[in-house]
Amino acid sequence: MKAPVSWIREYVDLPADVSVEDLAARLTALGLKLEALEKPGADVTGPLVVGRVLTMDPEPQKNGKTINWCTVDVGAANGTGQPQGIVCGAHNFAPGDLVVVVLPGGVLPGGFEISERKTYGHLSAGMICSAKELGLGDDHSGIIVLPADAGEPGDSVREYLLLDDDVIEFEINPDRAYALSLRGVSREAALATGAMFTDPAARNVPAPNGEGYPVEIDDLEGCPVFVARTVSGFDPTASTPRWMARRIQLAGMRPISLAVDVTNYVMLEMGHPIHGYDADKLQGTVRVRRATPGEKLTTLDDVERTLDAGDLVVVDDSGPIGLGGVMGGATTEMSDATTNIMVEVASWDPVSMFRTGKRHKLSSEAGKRNERGVDPTIPEAAADRVVELLVEHGGGTAGPGVTKVGTAPTSPVVTIPASLPARITGMDIEPATVIENLTAIGCNVDGDETLVVVPPPWRRDISDPFDLVEEVARIVGYENVPSVLPPAPAGRGLTQGQQLRRRVGRTLAGAGYVEVLTFPFVGPEAFDTLELGADDVRRTALRLANPLSAEAPLMTTTLLPGVLETLARNVGRGTTDVAIFEAATVTLPHVGIASPILPVDRRPTEGEWDDLNKALPDQPLHLALALTGDRDPAGWWGGGRPVSWSDPIETVREVAAALGVEVEIRTGSAQPWHPGRCAEVFAGGRSLGHAGELHPRVCKALGVPARTAVAEIDLSALLELAVAVAPAPEFSTFPVAKEDVALQVAVEVASEDVAATLREGAGPLCESVRLFDVYTGEQVGAGQKSLAFALRFRAPDRTLTEAETGEARAAAVALAAERHGAVQR
Amino acid sequence: MSGPNSSYDPVQVTPLGEEQVFAMRDEALAAIEAAADLEALKQVRSDHAGDRSPLGLANREIGALPPQARKDVGMRVGQARGAVNQALAARQEVLEEAAEEQMLLTETVDVTLPWDRRSRGARHPITTMSERIADTFVAMGWEVAEGPLVEAEWLNFDALNLGADHPARTMQDTFWTEPAENHVVLRTHTSPVQARTMLTRTPPIYVVCPGRVFRTDEYDATHSPMFHQVEGLVIDEGITMAHLKGSLDHFAQATFGEGITTRFRPSYFPFTEPSAEVDLICFVCRGSGLNETGDATCRTCRGEGWIEWGGCGVVNPRVLVACGVDPERYTGFAFGMGIDRTLMFRHGVEDLRSFFEGDVRFSRAFGTEI
Structure with a gap:
């Protein structure tokens, strides 16, 4: 809401010592938030005067344009009293006319400095101004021709043009609909300053009578009050008085024609929307009712709308002629030939207004006010004010009839x-x-x-x-609200889950990963790019009804598209070594029930509460890793170590270890991983996800470097397995016995399986089994590999003999031979 | 037959006379002094203190001397050998020290060689800021509450006094999910966590809820369809707006420094009544609106002296009723701030998109704590 301060002053006798800034600050403190303080006219400086055109010589130019070489009497304003020579491109004036002249030294909006300059073969000393050039509106059709009473040549024209004003723009909250009017803003200004307030809606109005335009209301809940007044013999060519047009413009609306401007002006003044009809186009009784579904109406914006049973419509014998309270209809619109006017000021049900506006995606100044609720007691005053202004400025006669149907609802106690x-x-x-x-x-x-x-x-x-x-x-x-800390009881601190999530983040940062946050919106193409199978559960995604982009209407089920896009962006920006992670929820819909809209006058029952939650998709926390380039950079110390399939697997193990969870890595197979370089991560008897190298085809499709490595695991599940209280370890202090074992197995055999077998075969004396070398090559032959393990043996109560360790080692090797066909080398 | 040499020949022992022994000693001492390094000293040791050295040989001959000569010669040779050994040890120490010094010298490296042998990791500033805020409140005895991002419409709106026909629903442009009749939305604010908290806990309730929210805002330098809020909720007996002000002043100081306070401006939110906007006194210019040298406007608050921080108010009793809290017994307050926004002005982040582009250079600048 933009309120010209001169207009506020009309209703409030503002104290002289209250500056505009001060007033805006006081109103902000009252809840009408200052959005902007404008000083229109402040960007026009220097001599701006009335001039009388003395001579005007049209001079055709080579470029096809015709300019006018004019001499203009600007009185003594130019210091010489001699006529001022000015070149003017406009043609809507004649010698003898009064015009607005800005003399050299003046500045127009946009910092446009006026000086004497040679143009079209003349020395042009000043400019004859149009409304647009002065910031007075959009009208650039010609220069301003002033009426005879505007002043004498040389007089300042600022005041006459109402150039200077202060405009306070407020941000009006939905609960302060009354402040969407000068009436409301001024009332608050009076409250803020202690000044007297004069209510523009307090008018003596003629009593309703039976002679007015016939109106009937079928739905008094939707439209409790309808006031109609008429004006006949109106002059459609009459122009809007300058003060009214200027105020409408300063308030942020566009002056259109006198009849329309009057209805807008009174709406701004009192806050009540008003609609004017061309009375000659009305057919019979005007009636308010709910629309018949499918009924058609072309509104003032030339859009044909199909109406809904919930819409309130104004109809006459021809059918719908307006979408009540929101927008009028095209068939009864006032035009430049309208001489008889019917003025409608009606109160509407705010909820119905809101729904209709939303349904038809219609936002209008009237709708904005009606859906927030306007004063239902002022339609007669508003209608009377409209009639007064129409008659005063457009001639014509106020019709004797005053129609008022319905009564204003009373305020609640x-x-x-x-x-x-x-x-x-x-x-x-x-x-x-x-x-x-x-x-x-x-x-x-x-x-x-x-x-x-x-x-x-x-x-x-x-x-x-x-x-x-x-x-x-x-x-x-x-x-004046004091500042006091509330007496909170002793809290329980962070939950274990909250602490553990921090630990995961710190572990990853410590391991050299940078955290990223990505948008969860994807399109089905993202799943195609990852080569997810047709029946992959990750293809079942929650769809948004109104996505920002039609290409990304789904809530993602996997973090991989986001982290890989981010990885590609980093590489594209020249960061070739990238290790990033994201820990965020994914959305996994299940065949859902609807979430109920419950009453709000009581707490939901347990059953209702369950239904609310059951309707929501699963939203587990996932962890995704993506790496490319060198994991350890090259430097003077030697070459770098390129990222490999093993890095994300190792990191998953590291994260799990930080949580005290033992994970098992098995040979896996899942999209979008390299079929031979995919590990499946297990813990607590369930699969948590996958890690390894990205499939080369997927790398290519996503534009990420070859050998990019990724992991995605269900972090919620991993967190659930975290050890809350780690038990102290027991370990032997007797000497350790070390034995190395080299086993030859087929390449397909997973090393982790062999290690597990050795552990089992070696029995309780075996403290640890660690793989320290893998060899493939001539010495073991094709299809074979050699795995070298370091075994450590120790007893809790004694030093082991060579015989004991030898026996345990032999047992381990024997079991490996039996299970995996391992041959000791 | 053992026993003293009976055939003592004084001529034979001449070499063991005082002069000769001293000469041997002095020769040895001079050689020791002349040894330039440990290798040379080793040779000197063998030449002058070994079994076959003159003094070594002399020592062997002592036994062959007649008893009357043995004492004198023994003492003389013994003293000479002692002096030589002492000198050897001393020289050894000196040379070892020198050798070590030399070694250290040759091992000198350029310690200014660039390192970065391992790329540095970092956490996202929104994560660390959320944790910092949580810690501020946990230190006051509050707890951290959480809720789902894909949320029931009833919890996101209706329970918060935002009925289907409330004009304020359009203030928060909502992502709706399909099918529409399921009434499931992406939460537009962290406020549904308030409702969840009231429905699952009994007062007194002191919680803070940082989290991710969504609105259908086009993505630009100051808008994002995804951003982060932190919500605070207190429900207790006798809670007033003064407690709200106290909590926010404390929050402001913990986040922006000593002496930073807040101010309230009347506002409107359906879930609070009375409602207020919270402004923060600019932590850079401390309210003056001027830059450090006082000749231009403060860049952080753009000359306002205050920074818009968030919204707050007294929990609307209608919300308490829908969430099963007795409005006759309890009152409460709630507040909400943008975490992204807070970071933007606390750290001078110019473009909101920096948070979501995932450029590792951005997050690295904030490290692992904030």
């Missing part, structure tokens, strides 16, 4: 203990202050300890005691 504002705000607020402040905003207040409050009709937002608390608090001043 709110009961509030006088102590409540103090109890809720923590400020010392005496009951007398409560009564005084509520009265100041227009409430009717009765009682002393318990107050019976009737809010004013323009405050349709007030329905609860706490609404009144806010009203009192904002007038007492939020700056």
Whole structure:
């Protein structure tokens, strides 16, 4: 809402010592937030005067244009009293006309400095201005031709043009619909300054009679009040007075024609939307009803709309002629030939307005006010004001008939203990202050300890005691709320899950990974690129009804598209060695039930609470890793170590170890991994995910470097397995016996399986089995590999003999031979 | 037959006379002094202190001397050998020291060689900021509550006094999921966690909930369809706006430094009444609106002296009722701030997209704690 301060002053006698900045600050403190302070006219400086065109010589130019070489009488404003020579490109004037002249030294909006300059073979000393050049609107069709009473040549024209004003733009919250008008803003300005307020809606209006335009309301809930007035013999060529056009413009709307401008002006003034009809186009009784489904209406914006049974429509014998309270219809629109006008000022049900606006995606100045709720007691005043202005500026006669159908709904009665504002705000607020402040905003207040409050009709937002608390608090001043720490009981700190998630992040950062956060939106193509199978569960994704991009309508089921895109971006920006991780939830929908919309006047039952939660998709936390380039950079110490399939596997093990979880790595097979370089991670008897090298085809398709390595695991599941309290280890201090074993097996045999067998075969004396070398080559022959393990033996109670270790080692080798065909080398 | 040599020949022992022994000693000492390195000293040791050295041979001959000569000669030779051995040890020490020094010298490296042998990891500043905020409140005895990102419409809106026809629903442009009749949304704020907390815990409730939220905002330097909020909720007996102000002032100081306070401006949120916007006194210019030298406007607050930080208010009793809290007994307050926004002005991040592009250079600058 933009409010010209000159307009506010019309209703409030602002104290002289209150500056515009001060007023804006005080209103902000009251809840009308300053959005911007504009000083229109401030960007026009220097001599701007009335000039009389003395001579005007058209001179055709080579470029096809014709310019006018003019001499203009600017009185003594140019210091010489001699006519000023000015080149002008416009043609909508004639010698003798009064025009607006900016003389050399002046500056126009945009920092456009005026000086004497040679142009078209003349010395042009100044400029004859159009409205647009002065920042007075969009009209660039020609220069401004002033009426005879605008002043004498040489007189300053600023005041006449209403160039200078201050405009405060407010951000109006949905609960302060009354402030979407000068009436409301001025009322608050009076409250802020203690000045007197004159209500523009307080008018003596003619009583309703039976002679007005016939109106009937079928749906009094949707439209409780409809006031109609008429004006006949209106002059459609009459122009809007400058002050009205200027105010409409300063308030952020566009002047259109007198009849339309008057309805907009009164809406801005009083806050009540108004609609004007060309009365000659109306056929019979005007009626308000709900639309018949499928009914058609072409609205003022030339869009044909198919109506819904919930829409309120204004109809006449021809059918729908307006979408009530939101937008008028094209068939009865006022035009430049309209001489008879019917003025409608009707109250509408805000909920219905909101729904209709949303349904038809229609946002209008009228709809914005109607859906927030306007004062239902002022339609007669608003209609009377419109008629007054139409007649005053457009001639014609006010029709004697005054139609009023329906009655304004009454305000609710709110009961509030006088102590409540103090109890809720923590400020010392005496009951007398409560009564005084509520009265100041227009409430009717009765009682002393318990107050019976009737809010004013323009405050349709007030329905609860706490609404009144806010009203009192904002007038007492939020700056007076004391600062006191609440006495919280001893808390339990972070949960184990919260602590562990931090530990995972720190572990990964310590391992050289950088955390990234990616958007969860993907398209089905992302799954195709990962070569997910047709029946892969990751293809079952939750779909958004209104995605930002049609290409990414799904909530992702895997973090891989996001981290790989991020990896590619880093590589593209020249970071060739990248190790990143993301820990975020994915969305895994299940065949769901609908989430109920429950009542809000009570707590949900346990069953309802279950239903609410059951309707939601599973949202487990996943961890994704992606690496490329060198894992250990090259340097003066030697060559770098390129990222390999083993890095993400190792990192998963590291994360698990940080959580005290033992994971088992098995040969895996999953998209989008390299079929021969994919590990499946198990813990607690279940699969947690996969790690290894990205499939070369997928690397290519995603534009990430070859050999990029990735992992994705279910972090929620891993966290569940975390050891809360680690038991102290028991270990022997007797000497260790070391034995190395080299075993030859087929290449397909997983080393982890052989290690497990050795562990089992070696028995309880075996402390650890560690693979320290893998060899493939001539010495073992094709299809074979040699695995070298270091075995450590130790007893808890004695030093082992060579015979004991030898026996355990032999048993281990024997079992490996039996299970895996291993041959000792 | 053993026993003293009976055929003592004084001529034979002449070489063991005082002069000769001293000469041997002095020769040895001079050789020791002249030994330039440990290798040379080793040779000197063998030449002058070994079994076959003159003194070594002399020592052997002592036994062959008649008893009356043995004492004198023995003492003389013994003293001479002692002096030589002492000198050897001393020289050995000196040469060893020198050798070590030399070794250390040759081992000198250029310690300014660039290192970075392992690339540095980092956590995301939004993660670490969320943790920092959580820690501030946990230190006051509050707890950290969480909830799902894909949320029930009822919890995201209705339970928070945002009925289907509430004009404020359009204030938060919502991502809806299909099918529409399932009434499931991407949460538009962390406030449904408030509702969940009230429905699953009994007062007193003191919780803070940092988390990810979604709105259908086009992605640009100041808007993102995904961003992060932190929500605070307190439900207890006798809670007032003063407690809200106290908590936020503490939060402001913990995040921006000593003496940083907040101010309230009346505002509107359906879930709170009274409602307020929270402004933070600019932590750079401390409210003056001017830069350090006082000749231009402060860049952080753009000359306002205050920074818009978030929204807050007293929990609307309608919300308490829907969430099963007795509004006659309990009151509460809630607040919400943007974590991304807080980071932007705390650290001078110019473009919101920096958080989501995942350029490793960005996160690395913030390290692992913030």
